[in-house]
Amino acid sequence: MLRMVIVDDEPIIADGLYEEFLGIADLELDVYRVYSGKAVVDMLQRTRIDIVVSDIRMPGLDGMVLLDIIHDNWPECKVIFLTGFKEFDHAYRAIRSGAVNFVLKTEGYDKVVDAVRQAVAAIEASLKVRDLLDSHRQDRETMSLLLRKDFLLSLLRGNSVLGIEPRKELDQLGISLLADRPLLLFMGKMDRSPGALTYIEKSKCFYSVSLIAEQQLSAKLCCFQIVDDRDNMVWFAQPHSAISMDEDDISAEDFKWRASALFLKGTLETIQRICKESLGTTVSFAVWTEPTPWRQIADRHAELRHLMEYRIGSGTERLVTDENLDASESVPPQPDARRFAGFASSKLHVLESHLEKGERELFFARLAELTKDLTQELGSRYAPAQELYFSIAMILFSSINRWKLADHDLLKAGYRKLLKPEEHENWAAGALFLKQTAMQLFELRSNEEQQRATDTITFLQGYIDEHIFEDLSLVRLSELVFFNPAYLSRLFKQETGINLSDYIQERKIHKAKQLLERNECKINDIAEALGYGYGANFARSFKKMTNQSPKEYRESLNK
Helix, strand or coil: CEEEEEECCCHHHHHHHHHHHHCCHHHCEEEEEECCHHHHHHHHCCCCCCEEEEECEECCEEHHHHHHHHHHHCCCCEEEEEECHHHHHHHHHHHHCCCEEEEEHHHCHHHHHHHHHHHHHHHHHHCCCCCHHHHCCCCCCHHHHHHHHHHHHHHHCCCCCCCCCHHHHHHHCCCCCCCCCCEEEEEEEECCCHHHCCHHHHHHHHHHHHHHHHHHHCCCEEEEEEECCCCCEEEEEEECCCCCCCCCCCCHHHHHHHHHHHHHHHHHHHHHHHHHHHHCCCEEEEECCCCECHHHHHHHHHHHHHHHCCCCCCCCCCEEEHHHCCHHHCCCCCCCHHHCCCCCHHHHHHHHHHHHHCCHHHHHHHHHHHHHHHHHHCCCCHHHHHHHHHHHHHHHHHHHHHCCCCCCHHHHHHHHHCCCHHHCCCHHHHHHHHHHHHHHHHHHHHHHHHHHHHHHHHHHHHHHHHCCCCCCCHHHHHHHHCCCHHHHHHHHHHHHCCCHHHHHHHHHHHHHHHHHCCCCCCHHHHHHHCCCCCHHHHHHHHHHHHCCCHHHHHHHHCC
């Protein structure tokens, strides 16, 4: 869903266009309206905007200045200026920049709608990456790529690989990151396991996502990507340069990092959409919004892996940040499966990966392979059997602790028995116990994820009713629950069967009916209080949902 804001210092124009676009379902726009240049600038610094429809001249903000601000924050944003004949010169200058479209105010709503449709089409076209892979050929030497991959993987594993001349080492590897500056780390994962793909197919898929991310992020961030040993795509990023600002209470450096994190989160929504439409795959992302020192990369990598497990409902295309978790939920990195000696280490590594991603069928298929070895091949060899049992048990034990399920009635007895193989009659009984414990864990995690979804929706519904006269925009509501707007919109529709915007509209009309029952409340006052701007907009919306105008509804009550 694309995000569009309409800005005009004349409320009648902004409100009229707002209502017009709310009624055009096929565009699938998340539409906002503001009445001043300052308000639209605040919004640009708060969330990603795809299209701006603006008066070319407003008090305190020249159109060309606004254009610079828009493209400084969101380089791919499309701009449509509303102009009068007197501002034609101004519009011509903007057109020469190749950055905008313009519509004369005298041409009416249809022309504005056409211009927005053109902008939407241009954005959709820019999301197509059919030619991207052909136009970006790998031109670095194989050895350089291997060295860079090994270096970045070493950082993720916690190895201290930077020497006394880190800048020189990074230059030799072709990594244009600054060793004396922290990093903005984020992680991506394909929602459907690429395990069934061949190595070449999987590599092409990762490479495609990497190219898409580079194309979308390169305007403001310098990024390098690596795929870790659990098929997580990990990016190391730094902002290109300082970001100008006028806030005295925030240091320039802090503001730069905050703006970079905002840009990253907003742009990842676009990357998710490109991957879905052009590659046919959905990708989830986890972002650590705070700057990460180089020496803490391994710890942050482990926290990002934990963050990637964080689910609400069963939706795909998640975008979660460290804001989604309380500090108490952060955990130290868990031991990698490859640290265990023995023939089953690679299988254990994959098993843990399936558990982290919630892939029930793949997990139990892999578990069956392992426990078959446990019950048949290792039955007479105690030491290897014990090692394999403890390895699987520790994977389950660790997950139970991370999800804080140890005291749950369903797991309480099994939790204590997990690390006591001597309590099982034989290794076959131990294998069955591991399977049963895993089934209980999946069930509890699924219930908890669904409960989180239910709690989130219940909270939002209560908040909407309690704050019906306040800002109920998708951006504002997503900030309350720390989700990106697109994911929140999908989650609400998935859980309730109704669009969030339609639900808000229903609650506003419900409140309007209550107020109309009180004759002392003027219709125009009700319209303004509920955010409709003026009476005509309110009357249109009310009649659309009730088949009566507000006046007719009030009169029907008095009969």
